[in-house]
Structures are given as C-alpha cells and as structure tokens.
Amino acid sequence: MPPTPPRPLTLRDVSEASGVSEMTVSRVLRNRGDVSEATREKVMHAAKSLGYVPNKIAGALASQRVNLIAVVIPSLRNMVFPEVLAGISSVLETTDLQPVVGVTDYLPEKEERVLYEMLSWRPSGVIVAGLEHSEASRAMLRAAGIPVVEIMDTDGTPVDAMVGISHRRAGREMGRAILKAGFERIGFLGTKMPLDHRARKRFEGFTEVLAKSGIEIADQEFYSGGSALAKGRELTQTMLERTPDVDFLYYSNDMIAAGGLLWLLEQGIDIPGQIGLAGFNGVELLQGLPRKLATMDAGRREIGETAARIIAARHDDPEAEYEHVVELTPKIDFGDTLKRW
Amino acid sequence: MPPTPPRPLTLRDVSEASGVSEMTVSRVLRNRGDVSEATREKVMHAAKSLGYVPNKIAGALASQRVNLIAVVIPSLRNMVFPEVLAGISSVLETTDLQPVVGVTDYLPEKEERVLYEMLSWRPSGVIVAGLEHSEASRAMLRAAGIPVVEIMDTDGTPVDAMVGISHRRAGREMGRAILKAGFERIGFLGTKMPLDHRARKRFEGFTEVLAKSGIEIADQEFYSGGSALAKGRELTQTMLERTPDVDFLYYSNDMIAAGGLLWLLEQGIDIPGQIGLAGFNGVELLQGLPRKLATMDAGRREIGETAARIIAARHDDPEAEYEHVVELTPKIDFGDTLKRW
DNA sequence: GTGAAAGCGCTAACAG
DNA sequence: CTGTTAGCGCTTTCAC
Numbered sequence: 220m221p222p223t224p225p226r227p228l229t230l231r232d233v234s235e236a237s238g239v240s241e242m243t244v245s246r247v248l249r250n251r252g253d254v255s256e257a258t259r260e261k262v263m264h265a266a267k268s269l270g271y272v273p274n275k276i277a278g279a280l281a282s283q284r285v286n287l288i289a290v291v292i293p294s295l296r297n298m299v300f301p302e303v304l305a306g307i308s309s310v311l312e313t314t315d316l317q318p319v320v321g322v323t324d325y326l327p328e329k330e331e332r333v334l335y336e337m338l339s340w341r342p343s344g345v346i347v348a349g350l351e352h353s354e355a356s357r358a359m360l361r362a363a364g365i366p367v368v369e370i371m372d373t374d375g376t377p378v379d380a381m382v383g384i385s386h387r388r389a390g391r392e393m394g395r396a397i398l399k400a401g402f403e404r405i406g407f408l409g410t411k412m413p414l415d416h417r418a419r420k421r422f423e424g425f426t427e428v429l430a431k432s433g434i435e436i437a438d439q440e441f442y443s444g445g446s447a448l449a450k451g452r453e454l455t456q457t458m459l460e461r462t463p464d465v466d467f468l469y470y471s472n473d474m475i476a477a478g479g480l481l482w483l484l485e486q487g488i489d490i491p492g493q494i495g496l497a498g499f500n501g502v503e504l505l506q507g508l509p510r511k512l513a514t515m516d517a518g519r520r521e522i523g524e525t526a527a528r529i530i531a532a533r534h535d536d537p538e539a540e541y542e543h544v545v546e547l548t549p550k551i552d553f554g555d556t557l558k559r560w
Numbered sequence: 561m562p563p564t565p566p567r568p569l570t571l572r573d574v575s576e577a578s579g580v581s582e583m584t585v586s587r588v589l590r591n592r593g594d595v596s597e598a599t600r601e602k603v604m605h606a607a608k609s610l611g612y613v614p615n616k617i618a619g620a621l622a623s624q625r626v627n628l629i630a631v632v633i634p635s636l637r638n639m640v641f642p643e644v645l646a647g648i649s650s651v652l653e654t655t656d657l658q659p660v661v662g663v664t665d666y667l668p669e670k671e672e673r674v675l676y677e678m679l680s681w682r683p684s685g686v687i688v689a690g691l692e693h694s695e696a697s698r699a700m701l702r703a704a705g706i707p708v709v710e711i712m713d714t715d716g717t718p719v720d721a722m723v724g725i726s727h728r729r730a731g732r733e734m735g736r737a738i739l740k741a742g743f744e745r746i747g748f749l750g751t752k753m754p755l756d757h758r759a760r761k762r763f764e765g766f767t768e769v770l771a772k773s774g775i776e777i778a779d780q781e782f783y784s785g786g787s788a789l790a791k792g793r794e795l796t797q798t799m800l801e802r803t804p805d806v807d808f809l810y811y812s813n814d815m816i817a818a819g820g821l822l823w824l825l826e827q828g829i830d831i832p833g834q835i836g837l838a839g840f841n842g843v844e845l846l847q848g849l850p851r852k853l854a855t856m857d858a859g860r861r862e863i864g865e866t867a868a869r870i871i872a873a874r875h876d877d878p879e880a881e882y883e884h885v886v887e888l889t890p891k892i893d894f895g896d897t898l899k900r901w
Numbered sequence: 902g903t904g905a906a907a908g909c910g911c912t913a914a915c916a917g
Numbered sequence: 918c919t920g921t922t923a924g925c926g927c928t929t930t931c932a933c
Contacts, residue, residue: 227682227705229926240904245928253902270703275680276620277926280909284928285617295645301636308663317677320661322649336658339616341568362611364568448848478848485850507789507819509826570910581920586912594918618910621925625912 792819
C-alpha cells in the first residue's frame with residue numbers, strides 16, 4: 220500500500236477524530252466562546268495527536284483579519300535595520316501581531332514591488348523606512364486603508380504617520396558641536412547619496428550650519444558598495460593625501476568612521492588632537508574600538524518600538540487618536556574624538 | 561457626504577469597471593491562458609486606474625498554492641544570517657517564490673512557535689538553520705509535506721535535505737593548521753555553547769585534533785551577549801592575565817577575534833610572532849582590520865543559494881531527484897595571523 | 902454549550 | 918477566446 224499522500228489536515232479531520240463539530244473544534248482551537256472542559260480536552264487531544272496545524276489562509280479569508288504587519292526596509296546588511304526590527308518585534312510580541320519583513324535594496328522600484336506583494340496579503344498595518352517613495356507606492360499605501368507608519372526620518376510629509384528623527388537637524392547639531400569644539404577644516408566622507416536620503420539630509424543640515432559660520436566643507440569623498448570598514452580606510456587615505464590640512468572628518472556612518480579611525484591611528488595621527496572624528500548611528504561595534512568615536516544615536520530601537528506601538532494601538536481601536544508625527548531627539552555622544560580639551 | 565469606507569477592491573470591482581467577467585479579469589491579471597489584446601487592455605486599464613491589488617489570501621485558498629518559502633534563522637544581528645538570506649533571495653528572485661523570514665533567537669521553543677506560525681500559512685518550502693530542533697518541530701516539518709532544507713551544518717541527520725559544512729571537520733582542520741604552524745599553547749575563546757551547536761561542534765573537532773597530538777587546550781573563556789568586539793577585548797585580556805604564555809588564540813567567531821586583535825596590538829604584542837590568531841566565518845568586516853585575520857569562510861552565500869535552488873527545483877517538479885546531503889568545503893584563509901614564516 | 906448554513910475572494914475545471 | 922459553476926478551509930451568524 221502506498222503511503223497516504225501528505226494531504227494537509229483540516230478542521231474536519233480533527234472534527235471526525237474527536238466526534239465534535241467543526242465549529243466547536245474551531246472554537247476550542249481559537250479559545251473563543253464557551254466550550255465545556257470535556258469537549259475542549261477531546262478536541263485538544265485529537266488536534267495534538269494528529270499534528271493539526273490550522274490553515275491561516277482559510278482563517279484569514281473567512282474572518283477578514285490578518286495578524287501580519289508588513290515591515291519594509293532598505294537592507295539587512297546594515298545593522299541599523301535589524302535593530303529597528305528588534306524594537307518592532309519586542310512590542311509586537313506583546314500582541315498577536317507578527318512582523319513580516321521585506322527588503323528593497325534602496326531601490327524605489329523594488330520598494331514598489333515589495334509593497335504590492337506584501338499588501339496583496341492584506342496585512343493589518345505597514346511600517347516602512349523613509350519618506351521618499353514612488354507616487355504609485357504612496358497611492359497603494361493610502362488605498363490600503365490600514366495604519367501606515369513611516370520611520371527613521373521626519374523631514375517630510377507622511378502618508379499617515381511618521382516616527383523618527385530629523386536628519387537635517389542631526390546634521391546641523393553635529394555641525395554646531397564640531398564648530399564649537401574649534402575645528403575649521405572639515406572634511407565629509409560618506410555614501411553616494413542619490414538614494415540614501417537620510418545621509419543626504421544630514422549633509423545638507425551640516426553644510427548649512429557651517430555656511431552660517433562662513434565655513435565651507437574643506438573636502439568631500441564618497442563611496443558605494445564594499446566593506447564599509449575597508450572603505451573608511453580608503454576614503455580617509457584619499458582625502459588626507461589630497462587635503463592634508465583637514466582637522467576634522469565627519470563620516471556619514473560609524474562603520475566607515477571606524478575604518479578611518481583605525482587607519483589614522485596606524486599613521487600615528489593624534490586623535491582628536493590633530494584630527495577630530497565623528498560618525499553617525501551609535502552602533503554597538505564602536506564599544507570595542509581603540510577610541511570612543513563621537514557619534515549620534517538615532518534611537519533605532521526606540522523608533523521601532525514607537526512605530527509598533529502606534530500600529531498596535533490602532534489595531535486595537537481603529538478610531539483611536541494617535542500622533543501623526545513623532546520626532547525623537549538624537550543623542551549626541553562626544554566620545555573621545557570630538558572634544559579637544 | 562462621508563468618504564467611502566476604504567473597502568478593499570475585489571476582482572468584481574475590476575470586472576464591473578471593465579465590463580469583463582471576473583474570470584477573464586483574473587486571467588489577465590495572472591497572465592494565464594489566452595486573452596485578446598483588446599480585453600487585456602480594458603482590464604489592465606481598469607485595474608490600474610482603480611488601484612486594484614489582488615487578494616493573495618483568496619487566491620492561495622482557491623488555488624492551493626502559496627509562493628512563500630519560510631526561512632527560519634536564529635538571529636539577524638549576526639551578519640552571517642543576512643548573508644545567507646542574500647544567497648537565498650538571489651536565487652528565489654529568479655523564480656516566483658518569495659522568502660519569508662522568521663527569527664528564533666537561538667531558542668528551540670521559539671523555533672517551534674515560529675515554525676508553527678509559518679507553516680500555518682502553508683508555505684511551499686522551508687529553509688531552517690541548524691539540525692537541532694525539538695521533536696515537535698521535526699514532526700511538524702515532516703508532516704508539512706513540503707520540501708525542507710536544513711542549512712549551515714551537516715553534522716547530523718536532516719529531516720529531508722541539508723546544505724552546509726561540517727563544523728566538526730572545520731574545527732579539526734583549523735586545529736591541524738595551527739599545530740602545523742608550530743603553535744602549542746592554544747587558548748579557545750567563544751560563546752557559551754549550550755545553544756550554539758555549530759560553535760560547539762567546531763570546538764569538539766578542534767580539541768579532538770589537538771588531543772591526537774597530545775595537546776590540550778591551554779585555557780578557555782566564554783561569553784554571552786554584549787558587543788562582540790568589546791567582548792573579544794575583555795575575553796582576551798582575561799585570558800592573557802590568567803595564562804600569559806599562550807601562543808595562539810582560536811576564537812569562535814571573527815567579531816570577537818577582531819576585538820582580541822585590536823587589544824593585543826594595543827598592548828604591543830607581535831601578531832603572529834608572539835601570538836597567533838584565528839577566527840571563524842570570513843566576515844567582510846575583516847577587510848578593514850590592521851592585520852588580515854586568519855579565518856575560515858563557511859560559504860554562507862553559497863549555502864543560501866544551494867538551499868534555495870533545491871527548494872526551487874522541487875517546487876517545479878516535486879518528483880525530481882535531489883541531493884539530500886550537500887556538504888560544502890570551508891576555505892581556510894591564513895591571513896597574516898596564522899603563519900609564522 | 903453546540904451545531905448548521907452561508908460566504909470570505911479567488912481560481913480550477915469545464916462549457917461554449 | 919470567454920463565461921459559468923463549484924468549491925478552497927475556515928469563521929460569522931444565527932438557531933437550538
């Protein structure tokens with residue numbers, strides 16, 4: 220006799236095995252309504268021993284409810300996003316909602332596809348990184364009729380709600396701190412920015428503040444792809460060869476800043492006596508470097524938590540009032556590489 | 561007039577807007593069967609202008625097909641797993657399959673919950689990290705009746721198929737290389753291993769080879785949690801204070817090895833003249849360190865690609881023959897910290 | 902406390 | 918090439 224084809228079990232199977240109607244089995248399995256202890260046990264036993272796994276597809280279709288929250292981020296290879304995710308998960312774990320992650324590789328067209336794909340599963344909410352989306356993406360989000368929280372950035376107008384920091388302001392603050400510390404020949408090193416809007420905004424805020432003090436960026440250098448730590452070394456070397464008299468280097472993220480730091484120390488350059496340094500993000504990695512790098516913590520975990528809390532609250536009560544704009548304040552950390560005294 | 565409640569659009573709406581039957585609309589939207597160019601255009605136009613997003617829940621229930629592949633990994637905070645994911649995605653992107661990620665935090669009970677949750681969406685396949693699962697998890701995987709590929713490790717018996725490296729063998733090879741280079745007072749530093757089975761297996765293979773040469777681990781030190789780079793420093797310092805005469809340090813991963821390297825260099829210790837070093841994983845980060853750290857590349861990307869390829873092939877043809885065991889060969893990279901000459 | 906009927910939005914299968 | 922019919926497996930609703 221050939222083995223039974225592995226047809227997935229259905230409620231009916233559990234119903235037959237337990238001698239209880241499908242409806243009651245369903246009630247037991249969902250903990251809904253009153254069921255006598257006797258039948259509950261019969262059902263549980265049958266379900267367990269059969270190894271029944273409910274079909275959420277059918278359940279979702281029938282109930283018009285899906286406990287999924289779509290989370291759309293540019294990348295998983297940048298530690299920033301897993302940290303946001305951790306914040307989201309920690310909050311959603313206290314509810315019956317579940318995050319589902321989609322990755323866009325920083326490409327608006329891919330973001331559009333990913334959103335379409337995810338929305339077609341009718342999630343109960345969307346958390347998406349950034350405020351810059353294609354018009355079609357915005358339209359989809361609006362039309363979905365579900366809570367949408369855009370995160371990480373507040374320099375712009377959200378489709379629905381946004382939680383994050385102002386990167387323009389962050390750039391300005393770092394600029395002020397650097398100027399206040401007395402640095403004047405300042406170089407900027409970062410990713411090529413056409414698609415990294417947040418880095419661009421920081422850059423804009425940064426140069427704006429310098430300009431107000433009549434200072435211009437002494438030099439700048441951009442990269443894309445590759446190991447960030449190694450790139451940080453390369454960029455730094457290139458810049459120092461071209462502009463040896465810089466007294467400060469502002470990096471668009473901590474990883475390239477760390478690479479720069481290591482390279483500069485190897486060259487015997489005094490940090491921050493000779494050259495001051497600052498990065499952005501406050502990544503955990505920094506804890507192990509030879510110098511405590513100045514940085515700015517964007518509060519990624521908190522952003523994730525807050526966004527998830529908004530989604531969860533609106534899931535519980537769609538009519539509830541909620542903050543459409545939550546702007547967090549990034550904490551500047553001077554470390555050992557920004558103060559000269 | 562109050563705004564229309566945002567009822568999600570259905571096929572029927574597109575059907576009415578285009579004057580074409582639901583069935584034909586469905587055909588157009590899925591590119592199935594022959595449809596005249598005229599009606600195709602009518603339908604496409606209607607769908608676009610309405611902003612229709614198909615309901616995959618209903619589609620999946622009706623067609624009994626779900627294009628999702630469940631990917632279950634222990635963590636996103638260890639770069640290793642995003643890299644595996646990248647391999648999986650790169651292959652699945654050439655198909656109509658889509659990865660959905662679940663994270664277990666290295667906890668068997670959470671793995672069980674995550675698997676249950678994911679299987680209840682009836683995915684077309686499962687890729688899960690590791691071979692160690694609860695009996696209930698294995699039972700679920702077997703009962704699901706879908707392709708299951710366990711990845712990263714081949715020291716054990718898979719539920720269905722497995723793709724990875726033998727960590728015991730990896731540990732043995734590294735042990736042999738270290739002995740061959742003439743090191744004798746060898747310390748081991750790593751994660752607490754009860755739940756990190758792969759690290760444990762490497763450790764076992766490693767000590768086994770040393771034992772054959774009559775050598776015992778000179779000292780060992782374990783950690784859990786925290787910034788790996790900082791932990792690497794601490795562990796290394798602790799060990800050197802306790803056992804100053806070690807001539808080699810074998811770390812269970814590259815991040816703590818990097819921390820150790822930085823600390824040792826700061827102490828003015830000659831690497832590898834005085835102390836040799838090796839890590840594990842071949843993470844990109846290493847490219848930017850002051851010394852090229854010896855390591856072993858587990859071929860994470862390739863593992864992901866291979867697993868995805870097996871799943872995709874079996875999705876195309878469930879009857880197809882396939883490799884149940886794919887053991888890849890990790891490449892040892894001597895870097896600058898393992899050879900003494 | 903339990904059950905029967907209807908239907909969620911879509912697609913397989915079959916007619917024309 | 919296009920339409921009709923009958924479910925997919927579950928939950929909602931209403932009876933009992």
